[in-house]
Amino acid sequence: MTQPRRARYHHGDLKAELVRSAIELIGERGVTGFSMAQLTRRLGVAPSAPYAHFADRDALLAAVVVHGYQVFHAELAPELATVSAPRDRIAAMARAYVRFAAAHDALFDVLYHAGVDKVAHPSVAEAERPITDAFAGCVTALGGDDRLATAVEATAHGYAMLLRGGDFDGYDSAVREAADGAARAVLALVDGWGQLRCR
Amino acid sequence: MTQPRRARYHHGDLKAELVRSAIELIGERGVTGFSMAQLTRRLGVAPSAPYAHFADRDALLAAVVVHGYQVFHAELAPELATVSAPRDRIAAMARAYVRFAAAHDALFDVLYHAGVDKVAHPSVAEAERPITDAFAGCVTALGGDDRLATAVEATAHGYAMLLRGGDFDGYDSAVREAADGAARAVLALVDGWGQLRCR
């Protein structure tokens, strides 16, 4: 047996494993409960080991966020692939958004509530783009403009937040209710948007 | 001169001043930059002084959140008072929501991103209610139900988040753009909601 990790001084790929293990820890104890010290303890390395790969805690969290957006996009894409009608795609997108927030609650918190700075870490802004683009793609397929795409994304996001904040009753039905609400809301938004005369 | 604070051992009203000063500090350095130690240093009391009034840091933050919601409601109310038509009230509400998030950015973060638990601190849930009620009031005046009220609130909230996340270009026009977008979006939502047949 090769005993791939742990015992070796030069640890296969500590950088990647730090991110992987950080996500694991955050999933268990939440963002606020996460600490560098616990992370290094879990990996069996010195507390200073991460600093060879990341400037500080925030930089590591930024890497987690980048990974999180990749997962997010990877889950969004197949849900969209099964739907062809543009209107239905928008509804599916809103549902998927809410479901992701529910399924990966702690990770979702890192993405949006951990205060990771997009300008300090441009990779974060880059990783976020595919999601924004997916919304824009659905909306423009229906003849909507960027402003409507923003509105749709804001609405989906708002539902995800309300769900995370516990504003829906019942813990099992809450996700379904929020997803249904988000889907209905974005459709209403799309329908109402055009026939509005606004400045 | 009475030298009201600071020199006395029994400090006029330390509890209230802790909250006031915490809001001040959070406004200066953000939620993540806030610490109990700085707070007590600024007030010139021992590091352990707050624990006579609050169980822990979270309990103090919960008090800040309660105060924040009161300020939020106090700013929302007069904006609504000048508008009578139900449709216009909803738009005004959305604008006010976004403007509050922009004007009190750090405080807004505490309200929604600091992870203060509503169930652990019921006063927070209570303080939040007037805002939810205000949305519900506007929506029901138009004949909408609770689900539409939720949709409207989610949309306004989503715009506030996107604004705080820096997703609008230009730093001066961003607030205006977000407020306009939110207003337009909630109106579209209200208009589109009814004429949808959904389940």
Add this chain to the structure above:
DNA sequence: TCATTTTCTGAACGCCATTCAGTTGGAGGT
């Protein structure tokens, strides 16, 4: 006046992020 209770002090404790001087071991040249 005196006992009681609240409010605050001062000195601890353990945990945290981060730094730094040094050690390790793999990679590339000779």
Add this chain to the structure above:
DNA sequence: ACCTCCAACTGAATGGCGTTCAGAAAATGA
């Protein structure tokens, strides 16, 4: 095969943090 270099890691230290606790000080109220 050896040596040199460099990135990766260690181990010990620093200073800040939240929190606890025994006790002093002041307000309360009898």
